[in-house]
Amino acid sequence: MSEWYFKKNEQKVGPFTNVEMIALYRKKEINNLTLVQKSPHPEWVAFKQTELHQHALNHGNSELKIGNLFSAVFKKHSKEEGEKVFIAGTKYTTPATSDIPHTWPHPWVFSRVFLVLIITYFLLLACTYLFDNSNTIPGLMVIGSFAVPFSVLLFFFETNAPRNISVFDVVKMFFIGGVAALVATLVIYSIIPVGKLNYFNALLVGFIEETGKMIIVALFIRSLNSKYILNGLLIGAAVGAGFAAFESLGYAFNYSVDAAFLFKDIHIAGETMMNVIFSRGWQSIGGHVVWAAITGAALVIAKGDQKLGMHHIFTGTFWKWFIIPIALHFVWDCPFNPLPAIAFKQIVLIVIVWFVILRLISKGLKQVSVISAASKATK
Template sequence: MFCPSCGHPVSEGSTFCPGCGRRISHVQEPAQAAAPNPFGPASRLLDSLDRAMGGSGHVDVKLSNFFDAVFRRHARGEADMLFACGSPATTPPLANVSRFWPHPWLYSRVFLVLLVATLGLIVLVRFAMNPIGVPGLMFVSSLMAPFTIVVFFFETNVPRNLGIARVIEIFFVGGVFSILCIYPISALLPGGGTGELGASLVTGITEEVSKGVLIVFFVLRLGGRNYILTGLLVGAAVGAGFDAFETAGYVLEAFLGANQTNLLNDIIQSGLSAREVAAGIAQAGAVHYPADMDALFLEVVGRMPTGFCTHVAWAAVTGGAVALASGGEKFEPSHLASPTFVGIFLVPVAIHGLWDAYIPVLSDYGVLGMTLDQWIFAAAIWVVLVLLLHRGVVQMNQLSAAAQKSALAAQNGTPGTDGRGANLE
């Protein structure tokens, strides 16, 4: 049998994997491209969507795979082993890459850590009345949802070819520069906004293209074979950085209020001196408890649900589309013209535009911090992500099996194949 994390051969009854050191809780069969449909119409819809994305049309997805390991006890060393990847010494050969559905769990612990830190900062600011915690509250609360999703895709990246240091680099650099890219793109495509459908769609195009530029940049920097699961991770990291910085800005605006936000804009744009800044703040009025703090807390809580299903999810789909278009080979810019990439990329663009638009009735009612139409769009983007995860696992299953067959053939002195039937000689 094989380790469900790294694919290393494991003897029957073993408690730990000799390859990656993780505890062997259970072993399942490799993901198969074809499987029976146990969920009726919903599964048939997933199969149809998979065919539309160029897949086999048979989706075998157990959502429990994404949550079952969350509720198990894990030793601290297991988290350390998860982060030990990405270097030549810790990236497994393709033949040893896991061919099993991943069972992520660390993302839930990261979420809890950030949630506890956010609650602690709320106590510090709201009840201890200590303003020193305000900047930390703005940034940590903005990280909570998007960075959790980044860790989720880090765990599901079974090729283990991208280390956490590189992911953090993509998060910060990609997040900042994807926001900066909006300005030249907006100059070429003006008229963006929210509320009205046309302006919202322009905003969707502008922001998704800006994130796409950074995703392509980092994919090109990584080089090598471009796997779907890795593309999802790169896209999620760029989108999470974008989301975190944008959300922190919105929380700051809520905290300052309209008058002081306008003053801050004047300060930045005019380059006033520190003395003039102080005089301007005094004229605008100091922050008053509890009104401004209540606005801060409402913004923190209100934007938390959207962090799981907006920029980080939209950009992850773009990253997966880039990888899917390259077919598991080295990415080339010409792949961006393929119908596969264009068709899938239009999904986050359209959902982003509709998300920002006002839709009668659906936009008038909400639950748990999101309107009804936003819940529909959140479900839609995660359906696409689950399909891409399925395609990614099937891709690694095929490539790993082909590599193992090739290695065995080399030992026997016969040629192998590359997973698509092509001779490796």
């Protein structure tokens, strides 16, 4: 590995790695004219004359560009393009570190999968209500509850620039991780019981449920030894999506059964189920999926290049990010609810959480840029 030095006040400072030198440049601790030396070469040259300079300039490619992020959704794509997305993450398709793209991704497959699930949902709806076929009600609840969380998860799969996590791993984390997070949460609830949702209990709910998901996300990150922030976002989203989907399915079932017993009317029970599926569906774009994604990114940021350990969970670096999903969850559940008819609180919280998510994606792309640049510089 190359060792770099730079001159500051006629003093030789170093040594630094490629990654550290690029980071110093981006923090403006060194500039284009700073004299640097690459060991074992004796000559001193301006930083702009080194191979690191161009890699450092790639920083601009990972700046936040929301408009471009969804630009591919409304474009026509071939079947081969879609297949290329789903073969990512295997031993044969994971790109070398130096070849990882660090420009803003253009995800689109998630929108097609969402469309497929919505069409399936309406076909089941037709079976249920046009033909009075009650056999399709379970399928209606399952597809309705899974459609949005799973589609949002695929968005994170597409934005995972390192392409080092396979579809199989994602599905495994969605099902096993999502249900394991529910189990972890219920275990904590058995230790810390929560009553009616006042402000204090809403805070408890936020802490308990985010901690339950965090435990499972941490286990997957440790198992995969993920070092990229974008990996953390994907792993967290997978666990959160599974958690959200199964929880919504439970709510749809329980509320419809309660309505049937209360009103003795199967039509009211059906309307209740539909309302729960719809409200929890669109609101899930700003709920458990993205909350857990933030937690996953926080764990990766906290551990850095080390293997994730218990001590990382108690660092300020982790809590600086982990407090965000806890706070958002608290506000989501607390009694404060202005303009409930238009779900004003939920809409505001969705906007806030996606601002955080986009900043983390940007941060993740910058990390990829630095690591990729360092890898190229050592070749």
